[in-house]
Amino acid sequence: MGVNLRGRNFLKLLDFSSEEIRYLLDLSANFKNLKRCGTPHKYLEGKNVVLLFEKTSTRTRCSFEVASLDLGMGVTYVDSATSQMGKKESISDTAQVLGRLYDGIEYRGYGQDIVENLAKYAGVPVWNGLTDLFHPTQILADLLTIEEKFGRLRGLNFTYFGDARNNMGNSLMVGCAKMGINFTACSPRELFPSDELVAECRKIAAENGCSIKLTESISEGAENADVLYTDIWVSMGEPESVWETRIELLRNYQVNSAVMAMAKPDAIFMHCLPSFHDTNTVIGRQISEKFGLDEMEVSDEVFSGKQSVVFDEAENRMHTIKAVMYATLC
Numbered sequence: 001m002g003v004n005l006r007g008r009n010f011l012k013l014l015d016f017s018s019e020e021i022r023y024l025l026d027l028s029a030n031f032k033n034l035k036r037c038g039t040p041h042k043y044l045e046g047k048n049v050v051l052l053f054e055k056t057s058t059r060t061r062c063s064f065e066v067a068s069l070d071l072g073m074g075v076t077y078v079d080s081a082t083s084q085m086g087k088k089e090s091i092s093d094t095a096q097v098l099g100r101l102y103d104g105i106e107y108r109g110y111g112q113d114i115v116e117n118l119a120k121y122a123g124v125p126v127w128n129g130l131t132d133l134f135h136p137t138q139i140l141a142d143l144l145t146i147e148e149k150f151g152r153l154r155g156l157n158f159t160y161f162g163d164a165r166n167n168m169g170n171s172l173m174v175g176c177a178k179m180g181i182n183f184t185a186c187s188p189r190e191l192f193p194s195d196e197l198v199a200e201c202r203k204i205a206a207e208n209g210c211s212i213k214l215t216e217s218i219s220e221g222a223e224n225a226d227v228l229y230t231d232i233w234v235s236m237g238e239p240e241s242v243w244e245t246r247i248e249l250l251r252n253y254q255v256n257s258a259v260m261a262m263a264k265p266d267a268i269f270m271h272c273l274p275s276f277h278d279t280n281t282v283i284g285r286q287i288s289e290k291f292g293l294d295e296m297e298v299s300d301e302v303f304s305g306k307q308s309v310v311f312d313e314a315e316n317r318m319h320t321i322k323a324v325m326y327a328t329l330c
Contacts, residue, residue, distance in 0.1 A: 005327040009119040010127045012112070012134040013174045014200070018208060021143070021178055027323035028144050028316070035070065035319065042072025044329055047103040050076045051129070052083065052118075054109030055236050059273060059317050060129045060137070064106055067322035076102070095121035104329055107131075110237060125328040127321075132237070135167045138272050139175040140320035145313045146181075146227060149268055154180035154209070156226040159263075161253045162297055163191045163246070164214070168231045168272055170197060177205040177212060184213045186221025188249045218253065222262035229270040230255045230297045247291055256299040260307060269298070269308045277303035 003023040013021065034041045051064050061077065068075040085094040091114055098105055099122035107115045108129030119126040128136055147153050158176050160169055164185035170193055176183035183205070185193060192198075192214050202212045215221050222228065230253075233246045255269060274281070276296040279288045288294050302308060 006330060007125060008328050009125055010136060010324050010328060011115055011119060012128065013136045013139060013171065013178060016178070018178050018180075021140070021175075024140060024320065024323050024327060025144055025147065027327060028140065028320040031322045031326070032144075032316070032319040041070060043326060044103075045072030047072075047329060048074040048076070048101070049104040049106065049325065050078060050098055050102045051106045052085065052098075052108070053077065053079045053129070054085075054107075055130060057108060057130070059314050060108055063137075063317040063321045064129065064325075067318050067325060071322060071326060073103075073325075091117045092121040094118070095126075096123070099123040104325060125325075127324060127328070130167060132235075133167055133170055134174075135171045135272070136175075137317065137321050137324065138168070139171045140324070141313055141316035142172065142229075142270060142272070143175055143179060144316045144320055145270065145309055146268075148312070148316075149309060150226065155182070157182045157184070157224055157264075158227045158229065159184040159186050159221045159225040161186045161218075161221065161228065161230045161255050161259075162233060162250060163187065163231070163235070164193050165191055166231065166235050169193055172229065173197070173201050173212060174204070177201040177208065177210065180208040180210045182211045182213075184215060184221050184225070186215055186218060187253060189216055191249060218259060219262055222259050225263040226267055227270060228255050228260060228263055228267060231272055232274065232276060233297055243287065244291070247287075247293065247296070250297070251293075254295065254297060254299060255302055256295075257301050257305075260302055260305075267307060269302050269305070269310070270313055271298060271303065271308075271310045273310060273314055275303060275310070 095118045104125045106127045106129045112131040112133040115128045158181050164187045173183050205212050233250050276284045277298050277300045279285045
């Protein structure tokens with residue numbers, strides 16, 4: 001029986017079967033081929049979507065906008081300065097208004113409960129562009145990129161370095177478990193993902209012939225890895241006061257050439273971006289001046305090196321987001 005996602009919300013990968021994720025990845029690859037060949041695919045002409053952004057973003061906004069336009073849809077961008085959501089108007093009221101005006105709603109912001117409530121009341125598909133707990137559209141792009149590089153997903157060894165409790169650590173663990181990839185979270189014990197989510201992912205992984213491992217050992221995490229992945233050490237929305245503590249915890253977990261050398265020779269490096277791999281940003285310069293670090297979660301040598309696929313990942317956000325919108329609206 002074919003996969004049918006029409007009318008579904010896209011809030012977290014836990015809501016989708018391995019077969020449904022496989023369908024979205026195949027659809028993404030097809031859309032990527034159409035885009036590369038310059039073949040028009042305005043399959044959703046006449047529909048309109050709204051993008052609600054409480055947290056700013058370069059890749060998520062641009063990917064949703066270009067994907068919407070490629071599919072022939074109208075798109076409206078609304079940020080926290082131009083919306084009353086949660087201030088003068090409740091989430092449920094906002095959802096019911098937007099659901100009558102638009103065919104689909106994207107939300108990027110804070111609590112997972114916000115996007116869940118939007119979905120509860122909107123009456124149209126709602127897509128999670130990022131919350132504090134999950135970032136499912138990013139994971140689809142990551143999975144597509146990995147498959148492009150290795151020709152497969154099942155059986156690969158994937159290691160995430162850094163704060164494994166954040167939305168990326170959570171979502172990557174889920175995505176790997178769903179698709180048969182051996183997942184390792186390599187971080188200080190204080191930054192391990194929640195016991196509840198680990199238990200759920202281990203159950204899913206057992207069904208798909210893969211494993212979930214947590215380790216504080218950098219060598220154990222990197223050894224025999226096909227993919228090394230990291231993210232910024234302090235997430236958007238966290239106070240500046242946590243920088244010192246987080247740097248102290250994660251200083252030794254930087255992905256650098258020595259760590260890459262522990263992995264397989266053909267291993268790839270991945271990062272969801274933005275990245276503090278140099279001092280060419282305001283925050284990068286501030287951290288350098290305050291803590292003496294010119295590179296944080298990844299060295300510039302690795303980020304800019306031949307094993308890095310970070311910009312392939314960034315491009316794939318557009319193709320996978322296009323697949324999600326098409327699959328749930330067509």
